[in-house]
Amino acid sequence: MTRVKSFATPHKGLRSLMSRFSYTLGFIDVDDPTQLSQLKDLGQELFTLLTHHAHTENEHTLTLLEERAKGASEHDRHDHQQLEGVQLALEQQLAGLTGNESQDELHSFYLAFSRFQSQYLEHIFEEETVTELLLQQYFTDEELIQQRNSVMQSFDFPMLLLWLKYIIPAQREAENVGMLSGLKATVPKHAFEQIMTTIQGEMEAERFDALRSKVNEV
Template identity: 25%
Template sequence: MQTPRHDIYAFIHKGLRAFMAHTLVRVGRLDAHDAAEVAVVSDEVRALLDICTHHLANENRHIHSAMQARQPGACAEVEAEHVAHEHEIAQLRWLLERVPENEQAAQGLYRQLSDFVAHNFEHMGKEEREHNAVLWAHYSDDEIRAIEHAIIANESPEHLQLAIRWMLPHMTPSERAGMLGGMRQTAPAEMFEGVLNLIRPLLGGRDWRKLSLALGI
């Protein structure tokens, strides 16, 4: 049986899919006349749009440059989609500011966010199929991990925390244990404990027991 290659997209895309789906549902049931609810959901939408913008920049800077170096033109189609996504994000931000006390604006935000999520689900699938194929053809797994580590090294603590919050609860038990096992070996103890404290309330009892058993905690 062939050993699976390292998938640079797997975990961050799981987190993004979960965050997008959660936020879309929240916007779909939003009461535009409830100021407190609008404030909370608006913050969630802004956080989603911020992480999407940041993710696009990371892919352009780190992954696409690596692909371009070994196979020029391989990421041209997806780069054009990234430009379109940036325009969609700007439009969503504009709509979001018009939601308070405006049911029509809230419905418009919901529909446009739904389109944005649909486009991104298709887009991420394309990256996982086509871009991974290019990376695997031209780079070793160690080289791909080095690209991934360069992305992580340039992240702010705030972006890392948000990514971890959405990635870890939506991984399989073995993926979650593998990531946290590696983190325990390389990260400061207080950081590892902080991540456990962050995700424990987000995991069901069964998932937490599986993680505890795998990590021996």
């Protein structure tokens, strides 16, 4: 029987966004003000989601797990603390880019981010192959769904919109239809239209049109 997976959805979005930032960082010409601004905006969205995700896990998922399995959250919390320090240094480096950096300086930043990315991917792989199993062991699917709904309800709309911007394009259609149908039934119409417009800007036209059609049928 397929069990509820608490980490799969946000991690798909984060993997996709990290890859996109790395790809952009690899080719961008920072002496072009427009390109530099785009890189900084993309990085700000990435680091915002990474920070939000770590706090969400610490305050919700891992706290609840710790209540049922003492010590089970320690490894992930330690990882979060270590990664936060590396992330902060990268954020500061990104913010400090002026467009006057040499190719060697940019490549050093690229390598530093690549190392962080590899560390982060290892961390979330362990969460999905170790911590996920602990959640499934100590909680029923109904409890895990309730936890997920509670977490999503704690997001303000701009944060929810930012998450969906990167999660939806990274998921399978069936997963997206289920998620968007639920949102369609619970958020105001104008908010749902804003969600769909944001997603449209991040997806291939054919994929988005097929998704919109199926969501409209629900």
